[in-house]
Amino acid sequence: MRNGSFTSTHIIAKEGWNQVVLAFMVFLLFYALSFLSWVFFLIFAGTLYSYRNPERIAEEDDERCLIAPLDGKVTDISKISLSDGSEALRIVIRKSFWDVGVLRAPLGMEILEVKKRFGLFMPSTSPLFASMAERKGLTCKSAFAPIKMIVSAGLWSQKITLFSKIGAFKAGERLGFLRDGEVALLLPLDTRIKVSLSDEVKAGSSVLGYLAYKDTDDRK
Numbered sequence: 044m045r046n047g048s049f050t051s052t053h054i055i056a057k058e059g060w061n062q063v064v065l066a067f068m069v070f071l072l073f074y075a076l077s078f079l080s081w082v083f084f085l086i087f088a089g090t091l092y093s094y095r096n097p098e099r100i101a102e103e104d105d106e107r108c109l110i111a112p113l114d115g116k117v118t119d120i121s122k123i124s125l126s127d128g129s130e131a132l133r134i135v136i137r138k139s140f141w142d143v144g145v146l147r148a149p150l151g152m153e154i155l156e157v158k159k160r161f162g163l164f165m166p167s168t169s170p171l172f173a174s175m176a177e178r179k180g181l182t183c184k185s186a187f188a189p190i191k192m193i194v195s196a197g198l199w200s201q202k203i204t205l206f207s208k209i210g211a212f213k214a215g216e217r218l219g220f221l222r223d224g225e226v227a228l229l230l231p232l233d234t235r236i237k238v239s240l241s242d243e244v245k246a247g248s249s250v251l252g253y254l255a256y257k258d259t260d261d262r263k
Contacts, residue, residue, distance in 0.1 A: 059094025099247030111244035114142035146219035148212035197223035215247040
């Protein structure tokens with residue numbers, strides 16, 4: 044277990060336990076009153092579903108393989124300029140409300156720094172989302188290249204949960220929870236991408252691409 048809260052392999056992520064218990068109690072109340080109990084049962088079932096925490100196995104185990112950090116749809120693959128004048132390849136994955144909200148490490152890495160930007164909780168489809176949404180930026184280091192993860196909260200997010208602000212994570216390991224929003228990965232330009240726009244991906248399972256082989260003794 045790491046410092047701070049940590050989501051284990053419970054079937055329901057503990058970030059949703061309070062909501063699940065509340066929805067169940069409301070269902071029991073209206074069941075006892077024999078008034079629209081089926082509506083509140085559906086709400087209870089939907090709450091359970093939205094906080095599910097499934098086990099995942101990566102499609103490949105290559106150390107340079109990048110796996111999806113979040114369930115959702117690939118909405119952007121582009122080259123961007125960073126504030127320090129360098130360039131990076133950006134892959135954005137946008138989560139719907141019903142996708143699994145568990146955040147996972149895209150490869151074996153260490154989180155060096157987390158910076159939070161306070162902002163608004165708004166739809167991720169809004170043109171103001173990139174500039175005004177609440178987000179957390181994770182500066183990470185792997186054995187092969189530095190990467191960054193930008194986690195942005197959507198309209199239905201109460202907060203962005205990280206189980207540990209710094210520390211080492213294995214590929215696919217749970218590192219946080221996001222109820223609604225998107226994750227942007229900022230990668231080296233020579234990363235080999237294996238997904239396309241609009242592809243649906245699964246956190247901890249789907250392969251996004253591979254970090255480039257740069258050592259002289261690496262296979263091409």
